[in-house]
Amino acid sequence: xxxxxxxxxxxxxxxxxxxxxxxxxxxxxxxxxxxxxxxxxxxxxxxxxxxxxxxxxxxxxxxxxxxxxxxxxxxxxxxxxxxxxxxxxxxxxxxxxxxxxxxxxxxxxxxxxxxxxxxxxxxxxxxxxxxxxxxxxxxxxxxxxxxxxxxxxxxxxxxxxxxxxxxxxxxxxxxxxxxxxxxxxxxxxxxxxxxxxxxxxxxxxxxxxxxxxxxxxxxxxxxxxxxxxxxxxxxxxxxxxxxxxxxxxxxxxxxxxxxxxxxxxxxxxxxxxxxxxxxxxxxxxxxxxxxxxxxxxxxxxxxxxxxxxxxxxxxxxxxxxxxxxxxxxxxxxxxxxxxxxxxxxxxxxxxxxxxxxxxxxxxxxxxxxxxxxxxxxxxxxxxxxxxxxxxxxxxxxxxxxxxxxxxxxxxxxxxxxxxxxxxxxxxx
Amino acid sequence: xxxxxxxxxxxxxxxxxxxxxxxxxxxxxxxxxxxxxxxxxxxxxxxxxxxxxxxxxxxxxxxxxxxxxxxxxxxxxxxxxxxxxxxxxxxxxxxxxxxxxxxxxxxxxxxxxxxxxxxxxxxxxxxxxxxxxxxxxxxxxxxxxxxxxxxxxxxxxxxxxxxxxxxxxxxxxxxxxxxxxxxxxxxxxxxxxxxxxxxxxxxxxxxxxxxxxxxxxxxxxxxxxxxxxxxx
Numbered sequence: 001x002x003x004x005x006x007x008x009x010x011x012x013x014x015x016x017x018x019x020x021x022x023x024x025x026x027x028x029x030x031x032x033x034x035x036x037x038x039x040x041x042x043x044x045x046x047x048x049x050x051x052x053x054x055x056x057x058x059x060x061x062x063x064x065x066x067x068x069x070x071x072x073x074x075x076x077x078x079x080x081x082x083x084x085x086x087x088x089x090x091x092x093x094x095x096x097x098x099x100x101x102x103x104x105x106x107x108x109x110x111x112x113x114x115x116x117x118x119x120x121x122x123x124x125x126x127x128x129x130x131x132x133x134x135x136x137x138x139x140x141x142x143x144x145x146x147x148x149x150x151x152x153x154x155x156x157x158x159x160x161x162x163x164x165x166x167x168x169x170x171x172x173x174x175x176x177x178x179x180x181x182x183x184x185x186x187x188x189x190x191x192x193x194x195x196x197x198x199x200x201x202x203x204x205x206x207x208x209x210x211x212x213x214x215x216x217x218x219x220x221x222x223x224x225x226x227x228x229x230x231x232x233x234x235x236x237x238x239x240x241x242x243x244x245x246x247x248x249x250x251x252x253x254x255x256x257x258x259x260x261x262x263x264x265x266x267x268x269x270x271x272x273x274x275x276x277x278x279x280x281x282x283x284x285x286x287x288x289x290x291x292x293x294x295x296x297x298x299x300x301x302x303x304x305x306x307x308x309x310x311x312x313x314x315x316x317x318x319x320x321x322x323x324x325x326x327x328x329x330x331x332x333x334x335x336x337x338x339x340x341x342x343x344x345x346x347x348x349x350x351x352x353x354x355x356x357x358x359x360x361x362x363x364x365x366x367x368x369x370x371x372x373x374x375x376x377x378x379x380x381x382x383x384x385x386x387x388x389x390x391x392x393x394x395x396x397x398x399x400x401x402x403x404x405x406x407x408x409x410x411x412x413x414x415x416x417x418x419x420x421x422x423x424x425x426x427x428x
Numbered sequence: 429x430x431x432x433x434x435x436x437x438x439x440x441x442x443x444x445x446x447x448x449x450x451x452x453x454x455x456x457x458x459x460x461x462x463x464x465x466x467x468x469x470x471x472x473x474x475x476x477x478x479x480x481x482x483x484x485x486x487x488x489x490x491x492x493x494x495x496x497x498x499x500x501x502x503x504x505x506x507x508x509x510x511x512x513x514x515x516x517x518x519x520x521x522x523x524x525x526x527x528x529x530x531x532x533x534x535x536x537x538x539x540x541x542x543x544x545x546x547x548x549x550x551x552x553x554x555x556x557x558x559x560x561x562x563x564x565x566x567x568x569x570x571x572x573x574x575x576x577x578x579x580x581x582x583x584x585x586x587x588x589x590x591x592x593x594x595x596x597x598x599x600x601x602x603x604x605x606x607x608x609x610x611x612x613x614x615x616x617x618x619x620x621x622x623x624x625x626x627x628x629x630x631x632x633x634x635x636x637x638x639x640x641x642x643x644x645x646x647x648x649x650x651x652x653x654x655x656x657x658x659x660x
Contacts, residue, residue: 001528001532001535001540004524004528005524005532008523008524008528009523011523333519334519334521334522337519337521338532340478340507340513340519341507341508341532341533341536341537341577342505342507342508342509342536343504343536344501344504347536421480422480425480425517426589
């Protein structure tokens with residue numbers, strides 16, 4: 001009889017039930033989309049934020065100390081270097097997967113035919129690495145300096161003769177009258193070379209006075225074989241919290257469990273710590289502006305999505321509240337009759353709630369699948385990638401839909417409980 | 429012992445005495461009609477007898493049990509187990525068929541039994557209309573479904589509020605005949621009505637005025653002849 005009553009009530013009130021299902025579907029679709037994006041946004045946002053450059057720099061320990069003491073910037077005035085053969089180790093740390101790009105730098109002073117001197121820096125452009133894990137990685141400034149505008153083309157390390165090529169900063173090129181395709185003769189402390197200018201770049205900063213060549217070329221010109229000044233690393237990181245800040249100050253102050261938590265979380269400080277473990281006599285430090293901005297953007301994006309989820313659920317609850325209350329008012333004589341012939345309040349409440357929850361289930365399922373679609377639209381339009389739907393979204397959305405339905409039904413249930421048969425059955 | 433006894437029952441709404449120290453006895457198997465002008469307290473009395481409302485003061489003994497101080501849950505149980513209600517507006521559930529409307533009373537009482545519900549409809553002459561929805565039934569047929577629903581759980585009292593108020597003369601006759609049949613079968617009937625023709629077929633009639641029993645009439649031997657016997 002119960003099932004028969006539910007089924008017939010559905011058929012009779014199908015328009016109202018459709019409206020309730022639609023309201024729920026709208027709320028659950030937004031909740032599904034926002035939660036899915038929120039749970040997947042960290043990786044996606046990190047990938048997007050990599051366009052703003054490296055977030056970790058690695059320098060020799062002595063350079064770091066002098067830099068801290070005399071505030072002399074990143075110039076290598078200590079005469080100490082990192083070892084080039086340790087560069088590959090960076091992709092062997094615990095958070096190797098999160099290291100998305102990195103490149104070394106080695107600088108030397110060279111003389112030009114005009115009589116001027118310039119800083120020539122060796123780096124990776126699109127350096128190919130076959131990793132021990134079987135993966136391959138093309139790393140270098142071509143992706144780390146994605147905002148550069150290049151007249152000509154990027155230096156292609158994987159082409160023949162790359163060691164005879166250079167990229168020249170726009171200020172220097174203007175001063176020396178160079179353009180893409182020209183030859184430039186440089187004299188280092190050990191060797192001299194004729195380099196072909198493949199591209200003139202405009203970085204909008206101090207780098208516009210530099211000449212960029214491959215690491216081997218710079219090392220040969222300066223007699224710095226096997227030596228590296230610094231490394232810039234771009235890593236996917238988790239926004240800092242109190243634990244990360246405490247660890248950044250002094251990892252030894254952490255308890256064993258705190259240390260494990262910190263070490264196994266992709267905080268920028270934990271990745272720096274792990275890089276220092278594999279690169280001899282190095283100091284890895286976060287580029288605070290970038291790391292902090294990334295953390296803030298991530299936190300604000302997540303907060304925005306939580307707010308949208310809450311608002312969509314509140315909207316759904318208000319919609320349900322109106323619709324269920326209207327339904328109970330419309331059925332007040334029927335409910336009064338049920339009470340008059342012996343139905344207790346829990347039985348009638350159960351009947352109404354079952355109707356609403358069944359409708360919510362249908363609306364919730366439809367909304368969930370629509371939400372997956374919305375999430376993919378957001379993923380492709382904002383991040384140009386699919387959003388991975390985490391299994392956790394299903395129970396969270398189910399609980400939200402259930403709660404919203406129950407909370408939205410409270411005023412109607414209160415009305416139902418307070419309804420007196422004598423007031424509705426005699427038409428008073 | 430009377431099946432129903434009201435002892436000095438009053439119902440007060442603010443300053444209004446809807447019922448004012450009313451005493452009444454109804455014997456098992458009796459057919460009582462309650463009459464009176466609008467505002468005389470008929471519906472209030474019906475609500476109190478039907479355990480739909482509580483008296484402000486006085487005692488209501490149903491089958492020897494005082495129900496005047498019972499809580500809402502206990503009153504619901506009394507309605508379910510001991511009282512069959514018939515309404516002027518029928519109050520059938522529009523999306524359930526005739527037989528399902530009868531089964532609804534079974535559902536909240538014990539277990540729905542379609543065969544038994546069909547038998548109840550047969551008693552009121554509606555076996556062939558069992559699968560029809562209220563909108564497909566005439567007023568008289570809807571009221572007969574209402575009677576079948578009131579009968580289905582074998583209540584001790586059938587309480588009818590203006591049962592012919594929405595019916596034409598032909599259907600009124602059918603419903604009155606149905607009451608006559610139920611009375612002959614031993615059912616206790618209390619019928620609240622405006623209609624003297626409905627009241628005059630009852631065994632006894634009480635007339636309410638301003639919340640009090642104004643007078644009482646007994647229809648001796650069901651001859652249809654009314655004898656005026658008391659005045660308050």
